[in-house]
Amino acid sequence: MKNKVFKNIFIAFVFLFLYLPIIILVLYSFNSSKMNIIFEHFTLDWYKNLFDNRELLMAFFNTMLIAITSTVISTVVGVIGAVGLKKYNFPFKNLINNLLYIPIVIPEIVLGISLLSIYTLMKLELGLFTIILSHIAFSIPFVVVSVRSTLNDRLKTYEEAAHDLGASNFKTFFKITLPQIKPGAVSGAILAFTLSLDDVVISYFTAGPGSNTLPLKIYSIIKTGITPDVNALTTLMLLVTIIVLTTTAFIQGRKIMEAAK
Amino acid sequence: MKKVIVLMIVIFLLSGCSSGSSYKGVVNVLNWTSYIPDNVIKDFEDEYNIKVNYGTYSSNEELLAKISSSKEGTYDVIFPSDYMVELLISKGLLQKIDKNKLSNSVNVDRTFLNQTYDMSNDYSLPFLSTIVVMAVNRNHLKDNISSYNDLLNEKYKNNIVLIDDQRIIIGMALLAKGYDMNDTNIYHLDEAKEWLLDLKDNVKAYDSDSPKTFFITEEADIGIMWHAEAEIAKEENPNIEIIYPSEGHAISTDNYTIVKGAKNINNAYLFINYLMRKEVALKITEEYPYISPLKITQKSKVSVDHVFSKGFYVKNIGLDIKNYDKLWADIK
Amino acid sequence: MKKNNLFKFICLTPVIVYAILLILLPLVYILFLSFCESDSYGGIIYHFTLSNYFTIFDITYVKIFLKSSLIALSSTFLCILISYPFSIFLRDKSEKTRNLMIKLVMVPFLTNSLIRTYGWIVLLRKTGIINSALINLNIIDHPLNLMYNNLGIVIGMTYTLLPFMILPVSSAVFKIDQSLIEAARDLGAGPISIFRKIIVPETISGVFNGSLMVFIPAIGYFFIADILGGGKAMIIGNLIKNQFLTARNWPLGSAISIFLIIVTFGLVQIYKKLGGKLDDLGGM
Known part of the structure; x- marks a missing residue:
């Protein structure tokens, strides 16, 4: 019995460690003091102020634009790429396969500076475009890996059957393959989206004028002390993510229940 | 997926409107x-x-x-x-x-x-313009401080915050040693390095963006920082005294x-x-x-006369910058 | 047949173009840069030299590598120290609770990592929440130095990278066959020997997977070293960043990066030897 209590206390401590900074962040978004040092009294002013802070909103807007664009592109390329790489043989296939692991394993900073170097070499203007390109660069491999885990032998049999019945490659892809690999594609896309939303290192090297992202904006003000309107914005973002996550979990749960009937 | 694409198009259109028309x-x-x-x-x-x-x-x-x-x-x-x-x-x-x-x-x-x-x-x-000054929290420290060399006192362990700028900090060490702020003589630079290594235990942090925060939260009692930062800190914490170092200062x-x-x-x-x-x-x-x-x-x-009478600009030193860079990596 | 080729073309072209333009080319280019010289103001002189590689073995830089590795290793070790008991204790729960708990581990990581790091400043500084609490409880007289030192960096890295350890370790621990453990228990094995003889061997590749995903970012996350280390400790990430943005010595920065890539590949080889799959590295 004692043993069990100890185990639960340990688990609780791990969660305390994980959530403490978040609790602080949410708490201080309701604090009337500007300094994030002592808690004065409750206020909702920062949530109102948020909508007057143009630079912060612009950074938020850029971040969303980058995350959505890079997620869509890397999901499409990653999904069809994973299918193609599984299905077909071609010269240097091994090389391409191995190249895809590189962004996953090497330190982000190395990818960041090498992309910066190549953009400079090609005289590409640093800005939203280069950030999107860079986010695509680190997202595709995660999508490919995630999709690949759902490409199994059973799927291959289905595809062959569809083929034998006269379905074209495209038809097979949309009717058979895509529905099967959907979970992998979705989790790959979610991963790409979260990685993009939170990226500091790679954006730091590949951003230009007028392309400040939320993480970069926060990085530039973090030492001066973050004003509570930033806390308010992240609290709202957190709230939205939690709502999305719980509703999808709920819908999935209901589907499973219905299927069980 | 369709919804995402639609959303993206909407965002693109919106961004086009907001930057294009107004x-x-x-x-x-x-x-x-x-x-x-x-x-x-x-x-x-x-x-x-x-x-x-x-x-x-x-x-x-x-x-x-x-x-x-x-x-x-x-x-x-x-x-x-x-x-x-x-x-x-x-x-x-x-x-x-x-x-x-x-x-x-x-x-x-x-x-x-x-x-x-x-x-x-x-x-x-x-x-x-601004100049480098010393800021001291008089609430905690009553000592007489007027020279960079006073910072070496063992009492100030983990109590000093410095600007995170290699030319300014190495320049400060050179001034403390009685050399020119832009000296490139390697023996003088070695002395500067020794001086900075002596100081190392006293350094709480290097911070170029906001050393004043350390004073406001009373995290450190002595700071080498830009005059403007020191004045902002003083507004928040009136116990701060601003000191102009006797050896002179960097102007920027x-x-x-x-x-x-x-x-x-x-x-x-x-x-x-x-x-x-x-x-x-x-x-x-x-x-x-x-x-x-x-x-x-x-x-x-700060008076404009004082800015220029004891002030030095950081000068370009060509390839010798590599020695400065290495020295910087050595003391960190 | 022609249609077949079209499908193949559409599937493969984007991913191949991507792999060549955005992975291979940049890496080949910094490999090339690492053999160039730099002029004093950030320009690159296209003249072959090995001097950048000699420079990184200079004692100044070797010290930084060692310090940075030590910080990363400590963080990795702390992550293992938290993840193992956490996963083993969770093993006893029902599958539903387990899944929920693992999801809850992920939720904080959906908020901005810098904001969370900032939360640690509020907690750790001299007048921060932890110190104030300890002083008010009369546990300590003087505030502890919890940040603006290596300890602060290790706390920040451990916190930021913990889920990358918990996920592979817990999934490995959950997979262990319960009958194996029960059989060992029947034969009189205590918890320690069960851990040593069964749990460790069964989960070693998961642990190494997690260690890779913690150690490698931990040598590069310069922003954590900046924010929680007070700019005092340079880690390899700061060193590379400085070469590219302040010291204006791109060739040296490239050489350090190439060196890092080689170290990374070495670690991945060990991981593969331990029976790890490359695909598991990216799976979250």
Whole structure:
């Protein structure tokens, strides 16, 4: 019995460690003091102020634009790429396969500076475009890996059957393959989206004028002390993510229940 | 997926509308972090109907990296410090300034003009100046501190915050040792390194963006920082005393310059001329108490005479920078 | 047949173009840069030299590598120390609770990592929440130095990278066959020997997977070293960043990066030897 209590206390401590900074962040978004040092009294002013802070909103807007664009592109390329790489043989296939692991394993900073170097070499203007390109660069491999885990032998049999019945490659892809690999594609896309939303290192090297992202904006003000309107914005973002996550979990749960009937 | 694509298109359209219809022009500005208050920028945008694309950097080297690695025409106005002005001129990255287009340049105090980094101000005009000072929290420390060498006292263990700038800090060590702030003699640099290693245990942190925060939260009691930062800290915490080190100090003057190949030259002149208005300078120095080179009532309490009589500019030292860089890695 | 080729073309072209343009080319280019010289103001002189590689073995830089590795290793070790008991204790729960708990581990990581790091400043500083609490409880007289030192960096890295350890370790621990453990228990094995003889061997590749995903970012996350280390300790990430943005010595920065890539590949080889699959590295 004692043993069990100890185990639960340990688990609780791990969660305390994980959530403490978040609790602080949410708490201080309701604090009337500007300094994030002592808690004065409750206020909702920062949530109102948020909508007057143009630079912060612009950074938020850029971040969303980058995350959505890079997620869509890397999901499409990653999904069809994973299918193609599984299905077909071609010269240097091994090389391409191995190249895809590189962004996953090497330190982000190395990818960041090498992309910066190549953009400079090609005289590409640093800005939203280069950030999107860079986010695509680190997202595709995660999508490919995630999709690949759902490409199994059973799927291959289905595809062959569809083929034998006269379905074209495209038809097979949309009717058979895509529905099967959907979970992998979705989790790959979610991963790409979260990685993009939170990226500091790679954006730091590949951003230009007028392309400040939320993480970069926060990085530039973090030492001066973050004003509570930033806390308010992240609290709202957190709230939205939690709502999305719980509703999808709920819908999935209901589907499973219905299927069980 | 369809919804995502639709959402994306909507966002694209919205962004097109917001930037396309309301402004008649843009100016691409790259400036130091926390330097011009937001409302000053906004007033300019409203008055001239020109959008300011505002990017920031936290060191001259970062600025240089951004300028030299980006395509020509990416930036219009930048605010390099003295030695960086000289370097940017020598690399051909700046264009000459036509003072006829800057009617407010008559407001500039002549003491700030014709400095060594741009002898006849062909490429630059001073924007704001500041000097390095020591700040001491008198609530906790009563000792007599007047020289950089006083910082070596073992009592101050883990109690000093320094600007995160290799030229300024190595320059401070050279001044403490009685050498020139821009000395490149390797034996002198070795002595400077020893001095900094002696200091190391006393250093709480290096911070270039906001050493003042350390004072406000009473995290450290002594700081080597820019005068303007020290004054802001003093406003929050009146126990802070500002001390001018006996060996002298580094001066830093940031300048208006226009980048070569700038696409929005006229807007750039409008922006600079706007910032050179006395009332705008007052607004800026009210929020950030730097020394304005304009003939206005300074908020900063340091006298212009003191700035130049004991002050030294950081100078370009060519390839010797590699020795400085290595020294910096050694002491960190 | 022609249609077949079209499908193949559409599937493969984007991913191949991507792999060549955005992975291979940049890496080949920094490999090339690492053999160039730099002039004093950030320019690159296209003249072959090995001097950048000699420079990184200079004692100054070797010290930074060692310090940075030590910080990363400590963080990795702390992550293992938290993840193992956490996963083993969770094993006893029902599958539903387990899944929920693992999801809850992920939720904080959907908020901005810098904001969370900032939360640690509020907690750790001299006048921060932890110190104030300890002083008010009369546990300590003087505030502890919890940040602006290496300890602060290790706390920040451990916090930021913990889920990358918990996920592979817990999934490995959950997979262990319960009958194996029960059989060992019947034969009189205590918890320690069960851990040593069964749990460790069964989960070693998961642990190494997690260690890779913690150690490698931990040598590069310069922003954590900046914010929680007070700019005092340079880690390899700061060193590379400085070469590219402040010291204006791209060739040296490239050489350090190439060196890092080689170290990374070495670690991945060990991981593969331990029976790890490359695909598991990216799976979250």
